[in-house]
Amino acid sequence: MTQSPQSTDVVERAAEVLREHRASIDRLDAILVYTLGERFKHTQAVGRLKAQHDLPPSDPDREARQIARLQELAQDADLDPEFARAFLQFIIQEVIQHHKKHQQ
Numbered sequence: 001m002t003q004s005p006q007s008t009d010v011v012e013r014a015a016e017v018l019r020e021h022r023a024s025i026d027r028l029d030a031i032l033v034y035t036l037g038e039r040f041k042h043t044q045a046v047g048r049l050k051a052q053h054d055l056p057p058s059d060p061d062r063e064a065r066q067i068a069r070l071q072e073l074a075q076d077a078d079l080d081p082e083f084a085r086a087f088l089q090f091i092i093q094e095v096i097q098h099h100k101k102h103q104q
């Protein structure tokens with residue numbers, strides 16, 4: 001069966017919906033970047049504090065509590081909890097590398 005060509009109205013409406021979604025995605029990406037920037041400011045301060053007081057760069061108990069909490073939040077937010085876990089783990093590993101550099 002051949003498809004009938006879509007009317008100009010339908011095509012224009014689809015283009016408009018796509019534009020709106022992409023504008024929302026761009027705003028949310030900006031929120032993510034600024035949020036991560038703020039988070040890294042705090043973790044850098046924690047890294048300096050740990051270096052000054054000779055504390056270990058990583059804290060596995062704290063990480064386990066954060067991951068459990070984030071997975072609950074992810075469920076509430078309709079986000080894959082496994083994705084949320086992997087994402088937080090990725091960020092924490094980067095933070096721990098920064099903390100190790102503070103201690104060198």
Ligand SMILES: C=C(O[C@@H]1C=C(C(=O)O)C=C[C@H]1O)C(=O)O
Pocket residue numbers: 043046057058059060062063066091092095096099
């Ligand atoms: C920021 C800290 O250092 C590390 C990084 C963490 C993080 O990025 O959330 C959590 C625990 C630590 O392994 C901390 O101890 O609070």
